Every structure is written in C-alpha cells, then in structure tokens.
Amino acid sequence: MAQPTQTVKLRIIQTSDVHGSFFPYDFIQRKETKGSLARVSSYVEKLRKDYGRNLILLDNGDILQGQPSCYYYNYVATDKENIVSKIYNYMKYDAVAFGNHDVEPGHKVYDKWVGEIQCPVLGANIIDKATGLPYVKPFTIIERDGVRVAVLGMLTPAIPNWLDEKLWAGLHFEDIVASAKKWVAYLKKNEKPDIIIGLFHSGWEGGIKTDQYSEDAVRTAAQQVDGLDLVLFGHDHHARKAVEKGPNGNDVLCLDPSANAQNVADAEITITKKDGKVVEKTISGEVHSIANEPVDEKYVSYFASDINEVKQYVDRxxxxxxxxxxxxxxxxxxxxxxxxxxxxxxxxxxxxxxxxxxxxxxxxxxxxxxxxxxxxxxxxxxxxxxxxxxxxxxxxxxxxxxxxxxxxxxxxxxxxxxxxxxxxxxxxxxxxxxxxxxxxxxxxxxxxxxxxxxxxxxxxxxxxxxxxxxxxxxxxxxxxxxxxxxxxxxxxxxxxxxxxxxxxxxxxxxxxxxxxxxxxxxxxxxxxxxxxxxxxxxxxxxxxxxxxxxxxxxxxxxxx
CATH class of the missing domain: 3.90.780.10 (5'-Nucleotidase, C-terminal domain)
Structure with a gap:
C-alpha cells in the first residue's frame, strides 16, 4: 500500500568558536556584553515554539577556552561539573564537535568534559592510536518525523603544529577531506540518511598545509565529498555563507557563524518523502546575528551561582x-x-x-x-x-x-x-x-x-x-x-x-x-x-x- 506524501521542515542552529562567551557579562572587561549563549538560548527557545523537536542544535567546538569562566572550571573548580557541559545539557544540544582549543586543556579536562555531556561528542578524524578507531563518536543519526539526519564531526588536523603531544597523547588526526569521503560513503551505505550535515571545525581554505593534511579544508570538502548536503563550520572566526558545487553538481550550503556567540548559523531544511523515499529536498540558510535577541532570563537565573562564583574569582x-x-x-x-x-x-x-x-x-x-x-x-x-x-x-x-x-x-x-x-x-x-x-x-x-x-x-x-x-x-x-x-x-x-x-x-x-x-x-x-x-x-x-x-x-x- 502506497504511503502518503510527507513534508517535514527542520531548523538547524549551529554555534561555533564560542570561546567562553556564555553569559551576558564579560569577566575580563568586567561589564555587560552583547554576544553570549544567553542570547542564543533566547533565540533557540523562540524557534522551538514553532519547530519543537524539529529544531536541531549543534556546536562546532572551541568552547573550552577564551574566558575566565572556562579557566575557572577547567583548572580551579575541577571537582565540579564543567560549565561547558552544564550549558550544553541545559540548552539541550543535539550534538557537538571538538575544536582545537578544546584539545588544548589536555586529556584530564576534555575527557571529563566528554563524560559529562548528555549528547554525542563527535570527531570522526580524531583517531585513537591504540584501537585505530575514532576516539569519540564519528557521527550521530538524529531522526525527526521519519527524516534521518546524519551529523558527521571533524576537527582540523593541524593540532600537532600547535600543541605539545602530551595534550593529545595517544591520538592521531586524519585529513578532513580523506576522512569525510570515507565516512560519508559509510553513512550512505549503512545508515541511509536523508540528509548529511558536516560539522567541521576547520576554516574555509588556506592555513597550514602539509603533505598529510590541510588546516582549513571546508571549501575543498564541499567540492569533493560526494553526499554532503550542508556544512556547518568555524575555526577561522570569519562569518561566511557560501554555496559550493559538490562532485555531482549538487549545491552544498556552507555556513560559518564566526566567534564569541555573536552569530549563529541558521539553516532550514525541507524534505518531501513519498513511499519512504526523498522526492524533494531544499536547504536554505544564513548567518544570523543574535545581538538584538533578548537575554534569556531563565538561562541567567539557572547559572546565577556559576556567574557569581566566577565573578568572585576574577575580582580578586x-x-x-x-x-x-x-x-x-x-x-x-x-x-x-x-x-x-x-x-x-x-x-x-x-x-x-x-x-x-x-x-x-x-x-x-x-x-x-x-x-x-x-x-x-x-x-x-x-x-x-x-x-x-x-x-x-x-x-x-x-x-x-x-x-x-x-x-x-x-x-x-x-x-x-x-x-x-x-x-x-x-x-x-x-x-x-x-x-x-x-x-x-x-x-x-x-x-x-x-x-x-x-x-x-x-x-x-x-x-x-x-x-x-x-x-x-x-x-x-x-x-x-x-x-x-x-x-x-x-x-x-x-x-x-x-x-x-x-x-x-x-x-x-x-x-x-x-x-x-x-x-x-x-x-x-x-x-x-x-x-x-x-x-x-x-x-x-x-x-x-x-x-x-x-x-x-x-x-x-x-x-x-
């Protein structure tokens, strides 16, 4: 018996390179600030009223360093839940990826952080040398109203050019394009997703290039990896919207929200399925400034004790x-x-x-x-x-x-x-x-x-x-x-x-x-x-x- 035609709308929101901009208060300048996850939370909650579970919230890493709030929970209040984990869980992120500044605090910090987060932490090209397998989950499948969304995480492989090996002991970082080709092929064969999203902590192009890898490889990945529908990226702190032609001539939308929670990458995906197969797929999106969004007062109230604790620390x-x-x-x-x-x-x-x-x-x-x-x-x-x-x-x-x-x-x-x-x-x-x-x-x-x-x-x-x-x-x-x-x-x-x-x-x-x-x-x-x-x-x-x-x-x- 034929199944009815079904159209599903999904809203995808991505943050990246937040660098500790969690609260509407800058602990370094000791004053109120515009960019913060407190405003992102307000925007996300507003959208959730319309999209419900069909809003998918993602973060692209570089969140564990940048403000005293990070430093305090990474190195001082180490007996407590890391503030980043607490925020991810409160805001109900669906998946997050590693950034290079998340590796920099070392195993003790990020291994604890990964264990505290209630959503998948992704990094397909972060390889455990002991097993040859990804150190964290390579991808996650998010199913909404019968639509299967694959989110594939990647980290810029240039870590060894910046960080002492003791910080990433036992790990190896594969080239993004080569790893993405392998994992997208795996996803298409084994998971059969309707949408494949790349959550890549890598810049657009340029950066460090070696015989083994490129630091900033998003443009190349969009052009060469067969099967990507949407690439949400970061790392280079440059707000960008671009559309690249994939290897089969398909449009690949690429969005980078820049840094410090000033913007979000905001995409809408509309999928029409008939008899269980996708017959139409449209993807649109933009980099959306959250500067004019109101502060989420519930968010601020929930983290009030954390804010006060960090204030006491920095005011000494x-x-x-x-x-x-x-x-x-x-x-x-x-x-x-x-x-x-x-x-x-x-x-x-x-x-x-x-x-x-x-x-x-x-x-x-x-x-x-x-x-x-x-x-x-x-x-x-x-x-x-x-x-x-x-x-x-x-x-x-x-x-x-x-x-x-x-x-x-x-x-x-x-x-x-x-x-x-x-x-x-x-x-x-x-x-x-x-x-x-x-x-x-x-x-x-x-x-x-x-x-x-x-x-x-x-x-x-x-x-x-x-x-x-x-x-x-x-x-x-x-x-x-x-x-x-x-x-x-x-x-x-x-x-x-x-x-x-x-x-x-x-x-x-x-x-x-x-x-x-x-x-x-x-x-x-x-x-x-x-x-x-x-x-x-x-x-x-x-x-x-x-x-x-x-x-x-x-x-x-x-x-x-």
Missing part, C-alpha cells in the same frame, strides 16, 4: 599597576604591555632572549588595582612557558619572518608601514592586518632595528645583547617563549628560523608545569606593585620614513 586583587598600558602600542614599537611579559619571562627562566607577541588587538590594563581578570588581558591563552636552545642566526631568521608578516616593505615615504589588508577589517584574528597578530613576535634581551625599506628576510639588524655583550650569530642562546610557539605554532621556528619540526622537541630545555598566566599572576602578586615601561630595545628605521608612517597607520587602525 593581586597587585597594583602604576600606569595604564595598551596592547595596541605593541604594533608600532617596543611597548610596556609586551615588554612586561618579556621581562617576566626572562626573570622566571633566566633565558638570554624572550619572544612574545600581542595576543589581543586592543586590550588595556588601567592604572590602579590589578585583578585576576586583568591577567586574561595580559595573557589570553593557556600556553605554557618554554625555553629552547637557538643559535643567534636562528633568532634573527625567526624575527625576520615575524616582521615580514607584520610590516610592509616601504618603497616610498607615503606607503603603509603596517602590512594591511582591508578585507580583514572584520576578521577577529587580523583586524585589518594581512596576517594573524598573535604571530607578531618581538624580542627582548637583544637590541635591534627593523629597516622597513629592506626586502623580506633582510629587515632585522641585531646590534648587540641587551646586557652589552656582543651578539654572535653562531652562538647558542636560551630563548623563552610560549608553548604554542615552541611547538611550531605560527611556523616562525620552522619556516622562519629553519628548525625542522621534529627537532623542536629536542631543543626544549625547560617547560613549565602550569600555564604562563599562572606564573605572571604569581610574580605580580609577589612584586605587589608594577610600573611597566617599554624596554626601547628595538625600533623601526629609518626614522624619517618610519615615524610619520607609524603615525598614519596608527590613526587608520585606532583613530588616534
């Missing part, structure tokens, strides 16, 4: 600062903000040289009391502190690559001194620069100049050590840096300094037990009062070109 005073300092100064020369970290790294490790980059674009720590919250402005990520052996020439080449990504080669006085790209003004990791600002390493412990009229690879002239000794390109030096950089992050040590990736681990002579922020806070608390000033150990030259160009580009970037 640890010292005093004598003068306001700004990260924006770091782009234009030696700055108090960056040099404070440099000097503490050198003091803590007794290294000869320090590398450090601005991890935020425009943070400030105001004159007066320093609170725990300010430490998240001073140092955004949970990196460890490392010391590596490097030759003087490797130090120079490392800095050459950094400044080549940071500053322009000026051909005339009217040129930009900063290496800018107007297409990146809304990119949360570039802010108008061509490259990611957290790779703009400067150095302390040496005195040097950066000649912006010289070609790439020839800009940095190291004059001498900061203690007055001769700088020797052939001599071995101890160099302090964060664990991201020490592991090859940003490729400054590998492509820049020319150190083979597999040699980096052999170069490490020290790695801290705790994250760098912990030691910086401890040192400030010991000193009680700090009065940071620029070291003034490096500058852009020639002055007649650099000074007016710096003033022009500073006004362009910061309107000052």
């Amino acid at each position: 005073k640890i010292g005093t600062i004598g003068k306001t300092m700004y990260t924006r100064d770091s782009f234009f020369g030696s700055s108090a903000f960056i040099d404070l970290v440099h000097n503490l790294q050198l003091r803590l490790t007794k290294a000869d040289v320090s590398f450090n980059a601005p991890l935020q674009f425009n943070a400030e720590i105001k004159q007066g009391p320093i609170h725990v919250s300010d430490m998240f402005k001073l140092y955004k990520y949970e990196n460890m502190l490392c010391v590596l052996r490097m030759t003087g020439e490797e130090i120079r080449r490392h800095l050459e690559m950094s400044y080549d990504m940071w500053v322009n080669t000026m051909k005339q006085k009217s040129d930009h001194i900063m290496l800018l790209d107007e297409r990146n003004t809304s990119d949360l990791q570039k802010f108008g620069f061509r490259n990611m600002t957290f790779n703009f390493d400067s150095a302390a412990g040496i005195i040097y100049e950066v000649d912006v009229t010289k070609p790439d690879g020839q800009k940095v002239n190291i004059i001498k050590m900061q203690n007055g000794e001769k700088f020797d390109p052939k001599k071995w030096y101890m160099v302090a840096m964060n664990s991201y950089r020490a592991n090859g992050g940003g490729e400054l040590l590998t492509k820049g300094a020319g150190i083979p990736k597999d040699e980096l681990k052999k170069r490490v002579v020290y790695e801290s037990d705790h994250d760098l922020r912990h030691y910086l806070a401890q040192e400030i608390e010991r000193m009680k009062k700090i009065s940071p000033r620029p070291n003034n150990n490096w500058r852009f030259v020639p002055d007649s070109w650099a000074k007016p160009a710096l003033a022009r580009d500073r006004k362009l970037l910061f309107n000052e």
